[in-house]
Amino acid sequence: xxxxxxxxxxxxxxxxxxxxxxxxxxxxxxxxxxxxxxxxxxxxxxxxxxxxxxxxxxxxxxxxxxxxxxxxxxxxx
Numbered sequence: 037x038x039x040x041x042x043x044x045x046x047x048x049x050x051x052x053x054x055x056x057x058x059x060x061x062x063x064x065x066x067x068x069x070x071x072x073x074x075x076x077x078x079x080x081x082x083x084x085x086x087x088x089x090x091x092x093x094x095x096x097x098x099x100x101x102x103x104x105x106x107x108x109x110x111x112x113x
Contacts, residue, residue, distance in 0.1 A: 047091045050077035054104045075101030
C-alpha cells in the first residue's frame with residue numbers, strides 16, 4: 037500500500053480559490069518542470085516549482101483570482 041505524501045506550500049495571504057497541475061489521474065505528472073499554479077483571494081496567482089517547494093513567480097491583480105490553468109500549447113509556455 038502506497039502512502040500519500042503531504043506538502044505544505046506557504047505563500048498566499050488569504051484562501052486559495054483554485055489550483056492546477058498536470059495529472060494522470062493518480063499522480064502529479066509533468067514532462068517539463070514539476071509546476072503548480074494557484075489563484076487566491078489575496079489577488080495573486082502564483083507559480084510554484086515543486087523541486088524548490090516555493091514560489092518562482094507571482095502575478096498580482098487587484099481582484100481575487102478565481103481560476104487558473106496551464107496551456108497545452110507549447111508556444112504559450
